Amino acid sequence: xxxxxxxxxxxxxxxxxxxxxxxxxxxxxxxxxxxxxxxxxxxxxxxxxxxxxxxxxxxxxxxxxxxxxxxxxxxxxxxxxxxxxxxxxxxxxxxxxxxxxxxxxxxxxxxxxxxxxxxxxxxxxxxxxxxxxxxxxxxxxxxxxxxxxxxxxxxxxxxxxxxxxxxxxxxxxxxxxxxxxxxxxxxxxxxxxxxxxxxxxxxxxxxxxxxxxxxxxxxxxxxxxxxxxxxxxxxxxxxxxxxxxxxxxxxxxxxxxxxxxxxxxxxxxxxxxxxxxxxxxxxxxxxxxxxxxxxxxxxxxxxxxxxxxxxxxxxxxxxxxxxxxxxxxxxxxxxxxxxxxxxxxxxxxxxxxxxxxxxxxxxxxxxxxxxxxxxxxxxxxxxxxxxxxxxxxxxxxxxxxxxxxxxxxxxxxxxxxxxxxxxxxxxxxxxxxxxxxxxxxxxxxxxxxxxxxxxxxxxxxxxxxxxxxxx
Numbered sequence: 001x002x003x004x005x006x007x008x009x010x011x012x013x014x015x016x017x018x019x020x021x022x023x024x025x026x027x028x029x030x031x032x033x034x035x036x037x038x039x040x041x042x043x044x045x046x047x048x049x050x051x052x053x054x055x056x057x058x059x060x061x062x063x064x065x066x067x068x069x070x071x072x073x074x075x076x077x078x079x080x081x082x083x084x085x086x087x088x089x090x091x092x093x094x095x096x097x098x099x100x101x102x103x104x105x106x107x108x109x110x111x112x113x114x115x116x117x118x119x120x121x122x123x124x125x126x127x128x129x130x131x132x133x134x135x136x137x138x139x140x141x142x143x144x145x146x147x148x149x150x151x152x153x154x155x156x157x158x159x160x161x162x163x164x165x166x167x168x169x170x171x172x173x174x175x176x177x178x179x180x181x182x183x184x185x186x187x188x189x190x191x192x193x194x195x196x197x198x199x200x201x202x203x204x205x206x207x208x209x210x211x212x213x214x215x216x217x218x219x220x221x222x223x224x225x226x227x228x229x230x231x232x233x234x235x236x237x238x239x240x241x242x243x244x245x246x247x248x249x250x251x252x253x254x255x256x257x258x259x260x261x262x263x264x265x266x267x268x269x270x271x272x273x274x275x276x277x278x279x280x281x282x283x284x285x286x287x288x289x290x291x292x293x294x295x296x297x298x299x300x301x302x303x304x305x306x307x308x309x310x311x312x313x314x315x316x317x318x319x320x321x322x323x324x325x326x327x328x329x330x331x332x333x334x335x336x337x338x339x340x341x342x343x344x345x346x347x348x349x350x351x352x353x354x355x356x357x358x359x360x361x362x363x364x365x366x367x368x369x370x371x372x373x374x375x376x377x378x379x380x381x382x383x384x385x386x387x388x389x390x391x392x393x394x395x396x397x398x399x400x401x402x403x404x405x406x407x408x409x410x411x412x413x414x415x416x417x418x419x420x421x422x423x424x425x426x427x428x429x430x431x432x433x434x435x436x437x438x439x440x441x442x443x444x445x446x447x448x449x450x451x452x453x454x455x456x457x458x459x460x461x462x463x464x465x466x467x468x469x470x471x
Contacts, residue, residue: 024326028333028374031381032267032287039289039327048297048313048320052290111143111184111258112136118179120397121361121376124172127164130451131172135185137454143184143255144192149173183254190215196250209233210243221247268385270338270393272349279349281339283331284385291324293317333370337378338393340367345396349386353416359397414440414447415455422461430467 027035043049115136124132131153138147145152149169177185182199186192193214200207212233213221220228221244230240271284301313341364347355361379365372379393398410421439425431431439433453440447461467 023322024329025377027326028330029377029380032269032383036288039291039323042323043291046316046320046323048294048316049291049323050294052292111139111141111255114258115139115176115179115184117394117397119176121372122175123362124175127168128172128175131164131169132176133454134450135169135173135176139185139255141255142253143181143186145173145185145187181251181254181257183251189252190218192252192254193218193247193250196254197246206235206239206243206246209235209239210246213243213247266383266390268383268390269334270382270384272342272384272386274349274387279342279346281335281342281384283335288327288331291320291327293320293324333374334378334382336368337364337370337375338382338384340364341379341393341396342384348396349388352388353412354420356396356398356410356412356416358410361397411455414445415459417443417445418452418455419459419461422456422467428468430464432464435464 027038030038043051116133119129119132119136122129122132134152135145138145138152140146149166153164153166153169173185177195179185183192183196186195194211197207197211197214213229217229217232220232226237226240230236233240233243235243267287268284269287271282273280273282297313298317300310301317302310341359342349344357344359344363347357361372361375364370365375368375379397382393383390384393395412398412417440418436421431421436433449433456436456437447437449437452440452456463
């Protein structure tokens with residue numbers, strides 16, 4: 001059959017990613033400690049940048065010199081549009097197996113916590129979300145599913161009281177296998193390596209034989225049977241060496257990099273304070289240094305001079321302006337997102353976890369008119385200091401469970417209620433998971449016994465029998 005060539009007109013809009021805009025978005029996603037290092041490096045490399053001295057009695061004002069308003073300078077917009085979809089920003093960068101660009105692993109974050117955070121970003125049906133939580137519970141420390149799907153699904157009840165089907169579990173597993181770290185939720189080593197290979201660009205050399213080796217011939221690879229591998233995969237010596245090198249570059253334990261240990265050093269980006277007019281949210285003035293243009297060097301710039309030294313100063317002045325503008329844009333976006341979150345979680349500030357409301361990324365994104373991926377970048381590894389402690393912004397996002405009175409309860413609030421019920425129980429007659437579920441049901445919160453058990457374990461609360469023995 002002959003192929004006919006044709007022309008097609010496609011109409012659409014696309015964000016033009018200039019290097020300066022890429023810089024603004026990159027700064028937006030950096031944690032504060034990393035950003036401080038970036039700023040320090042920029043100050044050391046750019047003579048037109050300087051850090052304001054907080055002990056200076058009268059800071060030197062930036063000169064309103066013609067040099068600072070030169071016509072040669074590239075026009076810097078009044079507001080940087082850092083809101084974009086992932087594909088807008090990194091459309092030329094394929095997904096790799098080295099880890100996420102924006103969803104960085106927080107210090108001390110567990111693998112389950114990292115996966116639950118990604119689950120909260122998904123648009124899923126209630127039964128699929130329950131299945132996803134059960135699958136995450138079943139993942140071991142290396143990121144593998146060591147239990148059969150049938151065993152995981154046993155006793156798992158959907159929102160309508162019906163058992164969750166095997167098809168639902170399979171569909172949900174397929175979605176979760178796309179989560180970071182790449183290769184997680186595999187049921188064996190071959191599947192783990194195949195998932196990582198599937199994440200590589202389609203034009204990766206020798207990708208198909210590498211997939212076949214991962215699926216079918218790992219035993220032969222372990223035994224060093226290169227003759228069998230060359231014959232079955234149709235490769236010569238050089239090609240087989242490349243395929244083996246590719247396989248060895250993959251991570252056989254994708255979940256092993258996560259643990260609960262960390263140095264615990266956190267610098268809050270935002271401060272929540274209660275004043276006479278209510279709760280106020282502001283930037284932490286100690287989080288980032290204040291930058292300004294170095295006025296003495298800027299005054300040396302001459303308009304019509306194209307000498308090497310003058311061009312050097314012009315270029316660095318423009319870079320300094322863009323960096324300062326990018327930092328201003330980052331701070332404005334962080335404040336915008338933080339204030340919207342706090343406006344919805346004032347109950348938490350007043351009463352603690354028990355008053356936490358259900359909240360997902362879509363809620364904030366729609367309220368402030370930004371893309372979900374932007375909200376995700378802003379809330380990852382950005383911290384808020386409150387009278388109740390320091391919390392990562394993503395802590396305030398919580399999945400929703402419906403109550404009998406058509407009200408909604410966040411999973412965080414339910415965990416707080418479980419903790420409260422256990423604290424108030426008679427030591428001689430601790431509440432079982434079934435009785436805890438019944439108590440919650442009496443309060444208008446319908447939660448399955450298995451969900452109660454999961455939340456109890458996440459809180460580090462022993463079972464009723466163990467609490468009785470300890471009592």
